[in-house]
Amino acid sequence: MKTIFLAGAHGKMGLAIQDMIEKQADFSLVGMLTTHRSLAAIEDGHGLAGLAAIFTTLESINTKADVWVDVTKPHVAFANGKYALTHGYDLVMGTSGLKETEVDQLRQLAEEQGQSALIVPNFSITAVLLMKYAAEAAAYLPAAEIIEAHHEDKVDAPSGTAVATAALIAEARQSLPDIPASDALARGDQSQGVPIHAMRLPGILAEETVIFGSTGETLTIKQSTNNRSAFMTGVREAIKNVDKITGLAVGLDKVL
Amino acid sequence: MKTIFLAGAHGKMGLAIQDMIEKQADFSLVGMLTTHRSLAAIEDGHGLAGLAAIFTTLESINTKADVWVDVTKPHVAFANGKYALTHGYDLVMGTSGLKETEVDQLRQLAEEQGQSALIVPNFSITAVLLMKYAAEAAAYLPAAEIIEAHHEDKVDAPSGTAVATAALIAEARQSLPDIPASDALARGDQSQGVPIHAMRLPGILAEETVIFGSTGETLTIKQSTNNRSAFMTGVREAIKNVDKITGLAVGLDKVL
Amino acid sequence: MKTIFLAGAHGKMGLAIQDMIEKQADFSLVGMLTTHRSLAAIEDGHGLAGLAAIFTTLESINTKADVWVDVTKPHVAFANGKYALTHGYDLVMGTSGLKETEVDQLRQLAEEQGQSALIVPNFSITAVLLMKYAAEAAAYLPAAEIIEAHHEDKVDAPSGTAVATAALIAEARQSLPDIPASDALARGDQSQGVPIHAMRLPGILAEETVIFGSTGETLTIKQSTNNRSAFMTGVREAIKNVDKITGLAVGLDKVL
Amino acid sequence: MKTIFLAGAHGKMGLAIQDMIEKQADFSLVGMLTTHRSLAAIEDGHGLAGLAAIFTTLESINTKADVWVDVTKPHVAFANGKYALTHGYDLVMGTSGLKETEVDQLRQLAEEQGQSALIVPNFSITAVLLMKYAAEAAAYLPAAEIIEAHHEDKVDAPSGTAVATAALIAEARQSLPDIPASDALARGDQSQGVPIHAMRLPGILAEETVIFGSTGETLTIKQSTNNRSAFMTGVREAIKNVDKITGLAVGLDKVL
Known part of the structure; x- marks a missing residue:
């Protein structure tokens, strides 16, 4: 069983990933980071019935998981990635927007912390x-x-x-x-x-x-x-296999 | 039966048009204007066995036909077009290189002479x-x-x-x-x-x-x-239908 | 401004048509016929805030509109079409499932009533x-x-x-x-x-x-x-131009 | 320098291969097998000026070469291939029409004779x-x-x-x-x-x-x-590298 924390949980990709996780018997969603307006009223750390705990800031997160899946925007993803790698998560990050210096910092963090990180510019x-x-x-x-x-x-x-x-x-x-x-x-x-x-x-x-x-x-x-569901095979393979990476790798081909 | 005079008969387009005319039961090639070196020795007006009469200058032409098909270079085409429209031919001219003033002169000639003229920038x-x-x-x-x-x-x-x-x-x-x-x-x-x-x-x-x-x-x-032979369907339709034009028209679509 | 009555308003097509009408400045949705369970409790003729009046039976309809747009199932569409054509609506019907005798009856009704009808097997x-x-x-x-x-x-x-x-x-x-x-x-x-x-x-x-x-x-x-929303351009053109039809026509091409 | 014997030398492929060999500094065409009517009158073994020796039957061949290139029809290719492999030639055969038993016989011959054979269903x-x-x-x-x-x-x-x-x-x-x-x-x-x-x-x-x-x-x-010239890169690579094959192989990929 892989436990998963999902950042960007209520964007289009995030919602599709929630669906995918639910159907995958050996995956369990334990927490979500979200900035969706309609969820801002929910008290941090309290999930709706049947849902994983929802957080709106990094500071408020009080759960742990095997893998941090990040499908946020580039300007948020870097801070999220640093948080994840320094708080015991492996990292699967779906973005092509990081600067090279940011990727280098995440690589160094992954190596220092003994975590695995996979940056996936394209999950297809x-x-x-x-x-x-x-x-x-x-x-x-x-x-x-x-x-x-x-x-x-x-x-x-x-x-x-x-x-x-x-x-x-x-x-x-x-x-x-x-x-x-x-x-x-x-x-x-x-x-x-x-x-x-x-x-x-x-x-x-x-x-x-x-x-x-x-x-x-x-x-x-x-x-x-033709459909965002296309990416789910790739997201699934990334979550399953990220822990085989030493340090940080870029590209879905690294876990195929 | 349409009788045809072909100017530029031994360029790539001209040779392909000769082939097309031969296969078309209701077309007959009665004369050709050519500047090809290897044909210069042939006496004007005398065809090779089985071929239409060959001419190397406008002045020497002594045949008549329904349609003058012109696939020469722009600097020659204009003079040819004037000759054709003033000597009883309808005109099908395959060029995109005429000046606007030249097109206007040909239009005026066609109207004065009661001939039909079609200028075709693209025979495809x-x-x-x-x-x-x-x-x-x-x-x-x-x-x-x-x-x-x-x-x-x-x-x-x-x-x-x-x-x-x-x-x-x-x-x-x-x-x-x-x-x-x-x-x-x-x-x-x-x-x-x-x-x-x-x-x-x-x-x-x-x-x-x-x-x-x-x-x-x-x-x-x-x-x-995929092949220069592509243009033959267009040339055929232009020859068949040029006489439906009043005056001068530009574009193969005018006879489709 | 075209006023529209929409039958089958809460199926997949109907919902997409509601969205399309809302975005179209010169279209106004004035009534909807629906069989959707969750709407059955609404009293006929009373819309929700900001929505057009909703009806669940033909008998209860008390609004008028220029065009009746019908995206119901074939077994309902025929009765709806007869109602529309005899109550002052032009008809746009999106179905390929009517029998020929039914199409003939609708054609006769349209002619008798001086209404326009368009049956569209494919709105794409x-x-x-x-x-x-x-x-x-x-x-x-x-x-x-x-x-x-x-x-x-x-x-x-x-x-x-x-x-x-x-x-x-x-x-x-x-x-x-x-x-x-x-x-x-x-x-x-x-x-x-x-x-x-x-x-x-x-x-x-x-x-x-x-x-x-x-x-x-x-x-x-x-x-x-790539998406069922594809059909909205066709629905829009049909609504705009149905009144140019005399009697009944079949096929979106009749209004293009 | 590779010396080449070309069977099927005057078909479309054969003519293109003649051109390719002429342009390739390290290839030399030493003989051709042909069934083209217009060449039947030429006495076997006598080339036209500047051309390789031409033969019309296997029996009349009196030249040797490093590689037998065969672009004949399937019903002739098998006999040609047997002849080539038993007369000191490596074999490049461009056909997809041989029976499996025929391929097996050629493989056995290549192994017995210590020759190399490459059958290429597609030179592209x-x-x-x-x-x-x-x-x-x-x-x-x-x-x-x-x-x-x-x-x-x-x-x-x-x-x-x-x-x-x-x-x-x-x-x-x-x-x-x-x-x-x-x-x-x-x-x-x-x-x-x-x-x-x-x-x-x-x-x-x-x-x-x-x-x-x-x-x-x-x-x-x-x-x-789009053009038969497409195959010439493949033919060239096959001729160059056929001698690296032990016995018989099928497919251009075997020499890439």
């Missing part, structure tokens, strides 16, 4: 496989471009996953393709030599496509997330 | 249908983005067809979608409010994709050209 | 546009195949929309493509000469793709439904 | 990568379907590559997805539990797509061949 197993195959294919097929498409409410562009994929391709390929640049530009990025084209449209949740071109042929790898 | 019927449907769909689905992909030797970006499609969408839609812009950019264009993402990769000849997004659904229209 | 505007464009393109591009993909719980195959699209293509094309048949077969259909390939996979809600092939080029039209 | 590096990634992904994502699309002149269906991909997926996945079967059918195959949908359309040369579906997400891997 299809996204993780896409990145793996794209990195492999780039060794044979150096010319590549990326299209990522997200719903119109995603304000940042390009997506963290697309940037990470471009970095993997740029590192893996053995020659630079001779592809024309352009002065005319649209939403995206080309800083790593792998152009990323970023689409923002209603009707799409999250998609990433990598297209490799070679003489007379192309290879396309596409990942599509 | 799938590209023409894509533009038509994209313009129609934009009235209902204002949020759209375009991806165009071409071979790595196409140095200009975005493609003229993509820019024209964006203009049609921008004109047709009745509201502006509220889609985030971005400071990070890649090859493409967003000047018309319809982002165009331009890919340049080996293994692709020419593709254009328009994606419309609406709450919970998307509509994608994609056109792919 | 992208599906309706796909079918319209596919039928048009088939006139130029006779070789076509269809891929439809649905979630794994859809047991029937191929989908009704795909079969209808194949029929439209078969009817519109002017020549039969010479495409090889095969003894080896997978889920789908080829009875209309337009092969339909039916995929059933988790992670997909509903997609339909038509691919037209011609010498050297292809045209692909794809429609994807 | 993107197809080989697609198959590799599909087999890997199936371990996590058991629900999969395949779409293969080829030009209208390909009479057999489904393609050998698609059947091979389905076999790899069927073998790799650890559970069977619960996906509905159907009585209605189209061109394709479902014998291995991985439905293959086979499209035959003009405007397409060769494409293969594998779609994996899981809760809320999909992974798509697509390979597209």
